[in-house]
Amino acid sequence: MTATETIYILPRIRMEMEEELHSILDYWIRNMVDEKQGGFLGGIDHNNIVDPHAPKGVVLNSRILWTFSAAYLRDKRQEYLAMASRAYRYIVDHFIDRKYGGVYWSVDSKGIMLDGKKQVYGLAFCIYGLTEYYKVTKEEVALHLAENLFKHIENHSFDKKHGGYLEAFTQGWKPISDMRLSEKDENEKKTMNTHLHIIEAYTNLYMVRPADSLKESIKHLLDVFDQYFIDPQTSHLRLFMDESWNSRSSLISYGHDIEAAWLLLECAEITGSENYISRFKEIGIRLANAAAEGLDADGGLWYEYDPVKDELIREKHSWPQAEAMVGFLNAYQLTGEERYLHYSLHNWEFVKQYIKDNNKGEWFWGVNADHSVMQKEKAGFWKCPYHNSRACMELIRRIDYYK
Numbered sequence: 001m002t003a004t005e006t007i008y009i010l011p012r013i014r015m016e017m018e019e020e021l022h023s024i025l026d027y028w029i030r031n032m033v034d035e036k037q038g039g040f041l042g043g044i045d046h047n048n049i050v051d052p053h054a055p056k057g058v059v060l061n062s063r064i065l066w067t068f069s070a071a072y073l074r075d076k077r078q079e080y081l082a083m084a085s086r087a088y089r090y091i092v093d094h095f096i097d098r099k100y101g102g103v104y105w106s107v108d109s110k111g112i113m114l115d116g117k118k119q120v121y122g123l124a125f126c127i128y129g130l131t132e133y134y135k136v137t138k139e140e141v142a143l144h145l146a147e148n149l150f151k152h153i154e155n156h157s158f159d160k161k162h163g164g165y166l167e168a169f170t171q172g173w174k175p176i177s178d179m180r181l182s183e184k185d186e187n188e189k190k191t192m193n194t195h196l197h198i199i200e201a202y203t204n205l206y207m208v209r210p211a212d213s214l215k216e217s218i219k220h221l222l223d224v225f226d227q228y229f230i231d232p233q234t235s236h237l238r239l240f241m242d243e244s245w246n247s248r249s250s251l252i253s254y255g256h257d258i259e260a261a262w263l264l265l266e267c268a269e270i271t272g273s274e275n276y277i278s279r280f281k282e283i284g285i286r287l288a289n290a291a292a293e294g295l296d297a298d299g300g301l302w303y304e305y306d307p308v309k310d311e312l313i314r315e316k317h318s319w320p321q322a323e324a325m326v327g328f329l330n331a332y333q334l335t336g337e338e339r340y341l342h343y344s345l346h347n348w349e350f351v352k353q354y355i356k357d358n359n360k361g362e363w364f365w366g367v368n369a370d371h372s373v374m375q376k377e378k379a380g381f382w383k384c385p386y387h388n389s390r391a392c393m394e395l396i397r398r399i400d401y402y403k
Contacts (some may be wrong), residue, residue, distance in 0.1 A: 013345065014399040020356075021392035025071055027361035028064070028385050029079060037110050039090035040064060043380035046373055048360045054380060055114050057106045058095050058122040061087050063384035065129030070393060073136050081136065088133050088142060091126065096145070100172050102152050106381075116171035120157045121181055121194045123149045127201035131208050146205055153198065154217070162244055164190050164224050165198055182382075186240040188248050192229045193239070195221060196260055203267045215271055222268055222276055225260070226283065235286040250308040254294030254301050255320025258327035261287035262394075265330070281334055288331035291324070292343060299346035300354065303366070315374065317366035318383075321351050322391035329398055344395075363388050 042054030065087035072080040094111040130146040167179040199221040240249040268280035332340035365376035
């Protein structure tokens, strides 16, 4: 792709991102508001059939809060603010643990606590959503809640001996035997995924309430990624670690590789330290190259690979595609190498052809190797408007850089 071709193609991509962003958000407004029981529905399948009894997770509601707050921040559409405020009220009324502090992991369809465990991943996403909501409303209670969650993570989850953060606790902040985010995860005390979203949340909190202690926590997390989570030989992320930073899994997640490639650099930039910024520019390129190993000829990004078993999970989930769109464009901006721009744009073409539901809206969970749709929810406990809407907003912002 020549420089002239790039100049002409990026405005078209920007227009498509605007259209897709509003399409995703409109889908959630039309389909996912729970008019009978409050908040948002807990699940809708690939055929748009609602499950009115599905549980409601703090991750789902926090991601809705972040998404519509971020969308309102850029578009000032009142319907987006209304959705963000609905998510905020539901979190305050149903997820805040007023006895032990923190937030519940899940409630039932009626908003009654279902699982009160303290999954640090969930607290992090709640901080992320609350701080974005504060940006648009200046609601002091939202900021207070976010700062309180930060204190709980630091007081209970931070490992004072080895560094980093422990994964999960009981409702009363005691050790818990099953620390997993989901059944597919390894039951280990420290995970890359949780650390990635803690630093994401802390960075958003720092944007609205800068404090030296918070900046030091962000720097610590950047060091943790550099020292422990990024494999120095392969540049892939190590996903599961024990308390002493011994790797407990050989699994490679291409989606997390490319998400971290751009997200960690954003976190480094907030520190204002040239040392961290230059280091994570280099790391971002390494992670992008590692993730590119998972690209298929059709432009899609495979889900996971286990090098020890030489086993590829022959699925292409929706969220890694969203992160690939951003992460490879970021690598292009850092290097000027056209191949990264090609990876990003080719991936978007793959999304339009196979991942996006062009009939009923939103993105499917993913597709199998033969491009058949995976029979999993289109929206639910994990499938939220966060990855795809954020990708649209990020591409718009980055393309505008070239104006």
